[in-house]
Amino acid sequence: DRLCTYDAKFTPGSDHYEKILFHLPALVTRIEGSSLARAAVAAHRAMGSPDYSRVDLRLREGTAYVLDVNPNADIASDASMALCAQAAGVAYGAMLSHFVNLAAARHPVFAHQKRAVVPERRPVQLPLSMGDKSAARLLLD
Numbered sequence: 001d002r003l004c005t006y007d008a009k010f011t012p013g014s015d016h017y018e019k020i021l022f023h024l025p026a027l028v029t030r031i032e033g034s035s036l037a038r039a040a041v042a043a044h045r046a047m048g049s050p051d052y053s054r055v056d057l058r059l060r061e062g063t064a065y066v067l068d069v070n071p072n073a074d075i076a077s078d079a080s081m082a083l084c085a086q087a088a089g090v091a092y093g094a095m096l097s098h099f100v101n102l103a104a105a106r107h108p109v110f111a112h113q114k115r116a117v118v119p120e121r122r123p124v125q126l127p128l129s130m131g132d133k134s135a136a137r138l139l140l141d
Helices: 006-010 015-019 030-046 080-087 092-106 134-140
Strands: 054-060 063-070
Touching (some): 030 054, 030 063, 080 092
Antiparallel strands (some): 054 063
């Protein structure tokens, strides 16, 4: 009952899917948010992820635990990466533009060319819970 199963993630209407509570941003204190952010950045760097990754974490009694680092996370507009960016005030197109620019900067042919620019659009407003947004902001730091 503590694992997020396929049904819990991908089967709307299933018992597990309906019981998953989603809080964006997470309901954590500033201290907890900082601890989670440090753990996420350390895990990302330890895995050698060049541009972006999604880090799954759990917080237990004030300690952040890394469960998974996904260096090729889903970046669809309805995926967690985009939703976290949106919660931090970053539009979907701006997030994608940032990822393209990061990759281009590493490529010898494109590193010295003009950076890609995506016109800014207002992010769709989601009903968000109160909490610290610093972890979501790490996506684009």
